[in-house]
Amino acid sequence: MNVRLVDIAHARSGDKGDTANVGLIAVEAVWYPVLERYVTRERVASHFRGIITGPVERYELPNLNALNFLLHGALDGGGTLSLKTDAQGKVFSTAMLRMVIEVPDDEAKALKLPGSKKWPTYQRSPKE
Amino acid sequence: MSSSNQAGKIVRVAAGQGFWGDWLEAPRRQADGGQIDYLMLDYLAEVTMSILQKQKERDPKMGYARDFIGAVESIWPAIAERGVRVVANAGGVNPPACADAVRQSAERAGVSKSVRIGVVTGDDLLPRLDELIASGHPLANMETGEPLSTVRDRVLSANAYIGSTPIVEALSKKANIVITGRSTDTALTMAPLRFEFGWGAEDWDRLAAGIIAGHIIECGAQCSGGNCLYDWQNIPDLANVGYPIVEGAADGTFVIAKHPNTGGRISIRSVTEQLVYEMGDPHSYITPDVIADFTTIHLEDAGGGTDRVRVFGIKGRPPTDKLKVSIAYRAGFKAVGTLVYSWPDALAKAQLADRVLRERLDNLGLRFAKVLTEFVGASATHGPLAGEPGDPPEVQLRFGVRGEDKATVERFTREIAPLVLNGPPSVTGFAGGRPKVEEIVAYWPALVDKSVVQTRVEVLG
Secondary structure, rough: EEEEEHHHHEEEEEOOOOOOOOOOOEEEEEHHHHHHHOOOHHHHHHOOOEEEEOOOOEEHHHOOOOOEEEEEEOOOOOOOOOOOOOOOOOHHHHHHHEEEEEEHHHHHHHHHOOOOOOOOOOOOOOOO | OOOOHHHEEEEEEEEOOOOOOOOOHHHHHHHOOOOOOOOEEOOOOOOOOHHHHHHEEEEEEEOOHHHHHHHOOHHHHHOOOOEEEEEEEEOOOOHHHHHHHHHHHHHHOOOOOHHOEEEEEEEHHHHHHHHHOOOOOOOOOOOOOOHHHHHHHHHHEEOOOOHHHHHHHHHHOOEEEOOOEEEEEOOHHHHHHHHHHHOOOOOOHHHHHHHHHHHOOOOOHHHHHOOOOOHHOOOOHHHHOOOOOEEOOOOOEEEEEEEOOOOOOHHHHHHHHHHOOOOOOOOEEEOOOEEEEEOOOOOEEEOOOOOOOEEEEOOOOOOEEEEEEEEEEEEEEEEEEEEEEEEEOOOHHHHHHHHHHHHHHHOOOOOOOEEEEEEOOOOOOHHHHHHOOOOOOOEEEEEEEEEEEEEHHHHHOOOOOHHHOOOOOOOOOOOOOOOOOEEEEEEEEEEEEEEHHHOOEEEEO
């Protein structure tokens, strides 16, 4: 089943130099393992491909039902150097929540995950 | 201090400012809205120090957060009559001048007899930079590894982040207003707790708890319903939002609360959003006092949905022998111009304007370190993740350049307005006129040995 993160998680993001951090928090504690299993470092790196120039790091905080991602090279130099509208990475949080993950039907059903057909898996056009 | 006389004691530290520019009403509402013991005001962001340094160069009596004077003026009765103590990093690059201004305000209010001002200095490394570099402290950039000598002649300010110890000293000398320069944001909250409960300098778990309490409230309402994504539609009465208060206990546990009859919301989810804000490696939140481990934090609802969250279980460990240094340096110039294109085909019109503008800059032979185009309303913040925008009512072209040469950036600013008459159609929104050229003051994070930074505490009055 396709699950969009915005339906099972909330998030806040901020900056440290040219790095944006995204804290991704499961709305229900029982959904945290889904984030831990499917929102991998590799998956996030591919989600932000072409948007960030550096690597992605992931840290787990099961005590807070949260993952913390560091997106390096996200802010055009960061702080005052950056020409971006989002120079401080404030809305990388909601960009993360656009991600669609595939969860096996049994697991999704057992956890009562809100799946939704209205969210198609995002497909990048070949030119990106 | 024995544990017996601390049992049951609760110390309330209220947050009144999350940055310089935060809500002017907040300090008074915190002081008057219910019982508090300390008011914590955080004014300093990464580049604030350089702005203050420029102000001090123009006038040696400036260089601190002027808003702080208005804040104390709005709460003199709380300070002078009810014993609320204030801890603020409002001193910027000139804590003594800030203290003078507070002293004058106290005199005007007729309360100077009951005011003792503690001033913490020693964080300012600007006068010592050459000496430090010469004696083997490269102050290398933590992100790039480059030594500071590469930009030495462009440095505007350099301040070490200092910890809780000098603030505790000022409080123990009976200061009821403590003014610091570049204290860490979190020390402003931890120091009063450490002082009140007599926590030792190696009481790692409790010090870490105080730091995390500080992290939760250092951005003001950002933990109490402000900027809260979860269930944002139903967060009550943001117009009247309550700023957070730490209710600390001797064992290092604490409750995050707010005054009664205020808006906003404090919940496990609102507090968690703030905990992950600007987080790096959660195992190692490094401060001058202690390294706090965010993976040990436990949260529970402390009152059945009554805007109280209890925080416990926090572990800490010894800090490093370095202090972080915040250095600001001149890094060229930038300008950003905007124009709004309307339906139909707003995005296509903005895209054409972008191509025309780039060609003209090229034809003029203007070279920039960076040119960035964004289409606000289509893809500015989420890039390709936003998908196809359809045919929106309007799209803003946002075109930015930066470079070392001011004249080149100036010349760029003359190329925006002509597009209104000689570019694609259906364009508006240029009322702001020519884009402003801004000098870029960039941030250079570095480390320095703790042993070279000596803080001083003076209590006046």
